[in-house]
Amino acid sequence: MTNLDLIDRKILAELMRDATQPVAQIADKAGLSQTPCWKRIQKLEAAGVLTGRVALADPGKLGFGMTVFVGIEAPDHSADWREAFATALAAIPGVMEAYRMAGEMDYLLRIAVPDMAAFDSLYKRLTDAVPIKNVTSYFAMERMKFTTAYPVDTVSR
Structure with missing residues (x-):
């Protein structure tokens, strides 16, 4: 398991809820400014924690x-x-x-x-x-x- 801090977990929760949100909105909910939030998202992707972002459809x-x-x-x-x-x-x-x-x-x-x-x-x-x-x-x-x-x-x- 990857060691995630509270801010990472908040970012992940928001992205899993709705990955179409603007980074500014995710940053606000995670208690960060936009640039550090974006850098954390990139680190989560590079670490393989985030494996993709998709649209969900009604089958x-x-x-x-x-x-x-x-x-x-x-x-x-x-x-x-x-x-x-x-x-x-x-x-x-x-x-x-x-x-x-x-x-x-x-x-x-x-x-x-x-x-x-x-x-x-x-x-x-x-x-x-x-x-x-x-x-x-x-x-x-x-x-x-x-x-x-x-x-x-x-x-x-």
């Missing part, structure tokens, strides 16, 4: 109304299989997130697709790309909470 309004969580059980745990699996995931745009897990399933994917036919196509593409021992799909009915902002402590310690 339904973009035609991606179906979210599927897919549990994958690998047939083996060799480096060759892991590499082939990672390559297959990278080539499939609907795979939004992928995690190697501890526990019952080996991998957990979050997939965004327009509908069941699109999911079926993605499923076939993935299972044709690499051998998979077991696939379990969970279809989200409602997104009840979503955030990309980590709950960093912005209170003095």
